[in-house]
Amino acid sequence: MGAHHDDVHDPAEPHGRALRLGIGGPVGSGKTALVAALCRSLGPTLRLGVVTNDIYTTEDADFLRRAGVVDPGRILAVQTGCCPHTAIRDDIAANLDAVETLEERFGPLDLVIVESGGDNLTATFSRGLADRQIFVLDVSGGDKVPRKGGPGVTSADLLVVNKTDLAPMVGADLTVMSRDAAAVRDGKPVLFTSIREDRSAHTVAEWVVTMVEAWRREHGEPHHHAAHSTSHGNASPAAAT
Numbered sequence: 287m288g289a290h291h292d293d294v295h296d297p298a299e300p301h302g303r304a305l306r307l308g309i310g311g312p313v314g315s316g317k318t319a320l321v322a323a324l325c326r327s328l329g330p331t332l333r334l335g336v337v338t339n340d341i342y343t344t345e346d347a348d349f350l351r352r353a354g355v356v357d358p359g360r361i362l363a364v365q366t367g368c369c370p371h372t373a374i375r376d377d378i379a380a381n382l383d384a385v386e387t388l389e390e391r392f393g394p395l396d397l398v399i400v401e402s403g404g405d406n407l408t409a410t411f412s413r414g415l416a417d418r419q420i421f422v423l424d425v426s427g428g429d430k431v432p433r434k435g436g437p438g439v440t441s442a443d444l445l446v447v448n449k450t451d452l453a454p455m456v457g458a459d460l461t462v463m464s465r466d467a468a469a470v471r472d473g474k475p476v477l478f479t480s481i482r483e484d485r486s487a488h489t490v491a492e493w494v495v496t497m498v499e500a501w502r503r504e505h506g507e508p509h510h511h512a513a514h515s516t517s518h519g520n521a522s523p524a525a526a527t
């Protein structure tokens with residue numbers, strides 16, 4: 287996956303556990319909407335857990351709970367209290383604790399989604415936290431954004447360009463965005479979505495299913511993990527209740 291160049295964490299032992307999928311991207315691009323859409327499409331067939339990150343609140347977790355897309359207990363909120371990228375890349379302890387707590391409580395799980403707080407184009411997940419990552423842009427930032435590159439755009443396993451329904455309103459040319467994204471992504475996939483129009487984001491969901499299936503083939507069926515003995519620090523995830 288697209289790890290940041292100075293990633294200090296090793297990948298977590300992959301055998302017999304859920305695929306951990308990071309979803310990042312700028313503020314308001316549709317990350318929470320995508321998480322809700324994936325829960326809608328995948329919830330009936332995959333065993334899911336969700337970790338949300340907000341700086342001071344549990345807003346995203348609260349939104350997902352209200353949306354009723356997944357059992358509320360399976361959503362844990364991490365309050366980062368700092369720049370979102372710090373909590374997904376540098377000091378990943380609170381997020382790792384949340385992921386492992388979900389696996390202990392509800393395991394075996396097939397997929398744990400970790401949604402980052404909104405950040406800038408440089409934000410990527412550590413390989414120690416996410417096995418695969420999606421970066422979500424939206425068209426309202428203008429069609430020049432993919433061209434600007436940055437680790438999120440260039441190295442994410444999947445780039446999603448959301449809010450295509452707004453393209454005519456903001457004068458964004460999707461052909462230009464597609465061409466520019468392809469030029470900087472070295473063949474990695476790009477999907478255009480309007481989650482407003484397709485509330486189950488079916489193309490992204492299909493991509494996620496292929497990732498989960500490949501993960502299982504490579505690392506075996508997920509099995510239940512007993513309470514984790516390693517402490518990742520003092521931060522503890524707050525149940526989104």
Ligand SMILES: Nc1nc2c(ncn2[C@@H]2O[C@H](COP(=O)(O)OP(=O)(O)OP(=O)(O)O)[C@@H](O)[C@H]2O)c(=O)[nH]1
Pocket residue numbers: 311312313314315316317318319320346403404405448449450451452479480481482483
């Ligand atoms: N028009 C349109 N609006 C969308 C679409 N997807 C999401 N939105 C709206 O965009 C706003 C932001 O969406 P969120 O899913 O909260 O975005 P986010 O990236 O999670 O935001 P932060 O967590 O604050 O960074 C909300 O009002 C959504 O309803 C879309 O495809 N089209």
